[in-house]
Structure formats: C-alpha cells, structure tokens
Amino acid sequence: MPMYTRVDSDLVRELAAIVGEKYVLTDPSALDPYTHDETVGLRGDPEVVVKAGSTEEVSRVLRLASEHRVPVTPRTAGFGLSGGCVPVLGGIVLSLERMNRILEIDCENLTATVEPGVITGNLHRAVEEKGLFYPPDPASLDSCALGGNIAENAGGPRAVKYGVTKDYVLGLEAVLPSGDVIQLGGKLVKNVTGYNLVQLLVGSEGTLAIVTKATLRLLPLPPVRIDLLVPFNAFEDAAHTVSAIISHRIVPTAIEFMERDSVQAAERLLGKEVPYHDAAACLLIGLDGRREEEVLADMEQVGDLCLENGAIDVLVARDRPTRDRLWEARRIIID
Numbered sequence: 603m604p605m606y607t608r609v610d611s612d613l614v615r616e617l618a619a620i621v622g623e624k625y626v627l628t629d630p631s632a633l634d635p636y637t638h639d640e641t642v643g644l645r646g647d648p649e650v651v652v653k654a655g656s657t658e659e660v661s662r663v664l665r666l667a668s669e670h671r672v673p674v675t676p677r678t679a680g681f682g683l684s685g686g687c688v689p690v691l692g693g694i695v696l697s698l699e700r701m702n703r704i705l706e707i708d709c710e711n712l713t714a715t716v717e718p719g720v721i722t723g724n725l726h727r728a729v730e731e732k733g734l735f736y737p738p739d740p741a742s743l744d745s746c747a748l749g750g751n752i753a754e755n756a757g758g759p760r761a762v763k764y765g766v767t768k769d770y771v772l773g774l775e776a777v778l779p780s781g782d783v784i785q786l787g788g789k790l791v792k793n794v795t796g797y798n799l800v801q802l803l804v805g806s807e808g809t810l811a812i813v814t815k816a817t818l819r820l821l822p823l824p825p826v827r828i829d830l831l832v833p834f835n836a837f838e839d840a841a842h843t844v845s846a847i848i849s850h851r852i853v854p855t856a857i858e859f860m861e862r863d864s865v866q867a868a869e870r871l872l873g874k875e876v877p878y879h880d881a882a883a884c885l886l887i888g889l890d891g892r893r894e895e896e897v898l899a900d901m902e903q904v905g906d907l908c909l910e911n912g913a914i915d916v917l918v919a920r921d922r923p924t925r926d927r928l929w930e931a932r933r934i935i936i937d
Contacts, residue, residue: 606691607671609649617652617694620662625653625700636695639682640742646690648675655700657775657783657814664812665781667694674779676808678719678747681740682754686807698749701814704728711789712820713772718749718813725818735823737764741933752813755805759856759888759932764821768804773817776803778810789817824890826897827855829925831917832908833881837861839912840883846907847887852900855888858932868931876931877917886932 618626627633628650638645654660667674673693680687689695702719709732716725722736723744729736739758740746746756752774757766773787787793787800803811834840844857861883869876878884887904891897905916919925 605671606673606693609672609693613666613670613672614650616666617650617663620666621652621654621659625655627651627653633695636677636680636689636697639680639685639687641683641685641688644685644688646675646688647692648689648695649692651695651697653697653700657777660696660698660777660812660814661781661783663694663696664777664779668779668781676749676753676812678749678753679721679745680750681742681746682750684754684807686754687750696812698812698814699747701749702747705815707732707734707820708789709734712822713789714818714820716748716816716818718747718752718816720748722746722748722751729820730823733823734820736770736818736820738767738770741935743933748816748818749813752804752816753807759858759886759929762857763853763855763890768801770819771800771804771816772819774800774803774813775815776811776813783814784811787817791819822892824892826892826894827888827890827920827925828897828901829919829928830885830887830889830901830904830908831877831919831928832885832887833878833914834883834885834912835881835914836912837883840885843885843908843911843913846911847904850903850907852904854900854904855890856886857888858886860884860886860932860935864935865931868934871934872931874927874931878914881914886928 633648633651636648636651652663654663673691674696675689676696677687678698698718701717703717704720706715707729714729725736737760739760740756751767755767775785777783865876865879869879889897889900908916919928
C-alpha cells in the first residue's frame with residue numbers, strides 16, 4: 603500500500619466544492635509558481651493548488667486530504683530560503699494568500715491580530731502609523747507573508763537587538779492535519795502553566811498544523827533611529843569591529859556584513875551607486891532608542907570603535923530616505 607495517494611478528478615471536484623472552482627488550480631502553467639520558493643535548485647510538482655479563504659475552508663481541505671491520504675504543503679507568499687513550502691511529495695499545495703487581513707491593531711494591549719497571508723511590510727507600516735513597532739524584519743519583508751515568517755521563525759537584521767518571530771507570537775489559531783481547529787495562547791503576556799504549544803508551532807514549517815490566525819506582540823516605536831555605513835579595506839577589520847562594539851556593552855539594532863562582490867551585484871540590480879562600493883567589506887550598523895542624547899552617544903562611541911579598528915570612514919544616515927537607500931542595497935542582496 604503506497605504511503606500517499608494521487609489527486610484524482612473526483613478529489614478536485616470536492617476541493618472546488620469547498621473553496622470555489624476559481625480557487626482550484628490544475629493547469630501546469632498555473633501550478634508552476636507554486637513549485638518552488640527562493641531556494642536555488644529545489645522544486646516539487648503539486649498536482650493541485652487550493653486557495654483557501656477562511657479557517658473553515660482550511661479545516662475542510664485538510665480533513666478531506668487526510669481521508670484520502672493526500673499530502674498537503676501549506677504556503678503563503680513563497681519567499682523562503684529553506685524549501686519549507688516546496689511540495690516535494692506532490693499532492694495539494696494549500697495556499698493561504700487570500701487570507702491577508704490585519705484583523706486588529708490593539709493599541710491598549712500592544713498586539714496585532716493577523717491572518718497568515720498579510721505581507722510583513724504591510725503590518726510594519728500599519729502599526730507604525732499608530733506609533734507602534736513590529737520588530738522582525740526579514741530581508742524580503744515587502745514580499746514575504748507573516749504565515750511563512752511564523753512557519754520558518756524568520757528573523758532579519760533587527761534580530762541582534764530584538765530577537766526573531768518566536769519572541770513576538772502570543773497566540774495562534776491553527777488547523778491540525780485531521781481538520782480540527784485549535785486555539786493556543788492569546789493576548790495574555792504572562793502564562794506559565796502547561797506546555798508552550800505556541801512556541802512548538804513557530805518554526806515547525808507547517809508540519810504540525812497550519813496557522814490561520816496569529817496574535818503578535820508589538821512595541822512602542824523608537825523615535826530615534828540612526829544608521830551607519832562603515833567601509834573597511836579588510837574583512838578581518840570588519841569582523842574585529844563587531845566584537846569590539848558588543849564588548850563595549852552596546853547592542854545595535856542591527857549589524858550587517860556586506861562584502862565587495864555582493865555590494866557591486868546590488869548596485870547592478872538597483873542601477874544605483876552604493877558609497878564605498880570598492881571597499882573589501884562594509885558594516886551596516888543600526889542604532890535606535892527613545893532618547894536622542896543616548897542614541898547619539900552610542901553613535902559617537904560606535905564610530906570611534908570602527909575607526910580604531912581600521913574603518914576607512916563612517917557615513918551617518920539620520921533621515922528616513924537616506925536610511926532606506928542604505929538598507930535597499932542590503933535587502934536586495936538576499937532577495
């Protein structure tokens with residue numbers, strides 16, 4: 603007896619009855635975007651793509667797949683770099699891209715409740731308009747979705763100071779392979795009883811359950827942000843500088859290492875020149891905080907440490923457009 607069965611026309615009709623015919627894809631050209639993520643050289647061929655629009659639809663699809671022993675691979679935006687949404691066993695790709703609503707931004711409890719298809723950058727902008735801050739910032743934040751971030755426990759440059767996705771997930775609604783819907787955690791900040799099933803699901807790549815709703819922890823938006831671009835003639839000098847900064851009890855928002863070939867490749871893709879693109883390596887260092895004098899003091903100390911360890915220069919970006927231009931080059935290296 604085979605471990606899994608193939609998708610047949612009867613199953614396709616049953617899937618269409620759940621989500622609607624236009625949300626069931628079987629044509630090879632329509633399936634192709636769902637064969638891969640951003641992992642180089644890895645792909646799998648789904649037999650059908652199903653675009654669910656609600657928790658109930660996810661539940662019914664999983665129950666049906668379980669009854670027929672058909673493998674299911676969940677997917678949101680497909681911008682991961684670990685193959686987590688690649689359907690290596692074929693079967694059904696269950697796409698959550700239609701479930702893309704920010705359901706609530708609770709300013710009193712500093713939480714946001716979202717569906718898995720919400721683009722990460724859209725949540726960033728929505729909460730920042732209210733003076734709040736969602737720290738995880740994957741390089742593909744304007745393309746990737748929160749469901750994938752949760753499945754992969756995504757981080758980003760700000761992980762140096764603020765941690766990764768698991769540090770901001772308070773509650774989850776998820777659907778088990780059986781189709782049963784479970785509610786885990788919530789807005790409660792302190793919960794010390796029982797197994798931490800929320801953290802069990804974060805980073806599990808959809809192998810245990812499919813997340814259909816998440817309650818995320820927010821922080822007050824730091825009003826002061828400064829970024830430094832620091833070029834070096836030697837890799838070793840840049841590496842030693844990172845150690846020097848940390849050993850002086852300074853915790854930057856981010857410390858990103860970029861070597862010459864990557865910077866020059868980013869220039870070609872962007873069609874823009876990056877300062878000191880001929881340097882062997884650059885550090886992109888972020889600083890933030892609530893008090894300007896404290897952030898400026900950290901900036902001065904970090905700048906001095908960089909120069910003491912062989913930096914060619916220290917370029918300071920204080921306004922948003924200049925900071926965004928620096929980070930644009932860094933993010934496209936990953937994209």
